[in-house]
Amino acid sequence: MLRIRSLRWEYGSVLPSEIRFHFAPEETEWFNQYKKSLATYMRAIGGDEGLDITQDMKPPKSLFIEVRCLKDYGEFEIDDGTTVLLKKNSQHFMPRWKCEQLIRHGILEHVLS
Numbered sequence: 001m002l003r004i005r006s007l008r009w010e011y012g013s014v015l016p017s018e019i020r021f022h023f024a025p026e027e028t029e030w031f032n033q034y035k036k037s038l039a040t041y042m043r044a045i046g047g048d049e050g051l052d053i054t055q056d057m058k059p060p061k062s063l064f065i066e067v068r069c070l071k072d073y074g075e076f077e078i079d080d081g082t083t084v085l086l087k088k089n090s091q092h093f094m095p096r097w098k099c100e101q102l103i104r105h106g107i108l109e110h111v112l113s
Helices: 002-011 024-047 094-102
Strands: 064-069 074-076 083-086 093-096 108-110
Touching: 002 024, 002 083, 083 093, 093 094, 094 108
Parallel strands: none
Antiparallel strands: 064 093, 064 108, 074 083
């Protein structure tokens, strides 16, 4: 169960299909229950909007990063209301915390200069 829990922290609330394929039904149920419990806890500690404790597992060196889009994703809204079109091979300078989930899911990659 520790490995399944660590997958939630590594990949987020939606696991890649190649990982889910290898789960037994009981493991899938346990993952879903853990995911719900974690979401309930994060909503409880963060006031009106909740607090995503799965982000920024290490302190960031900068608040914004340059990213390259690896797949066509469509429009993506940033907190200030700006909409960014994430199209394959496009590059953007975006807030790190908004990009981390997309990086984990293989939609964006961090461009290191």
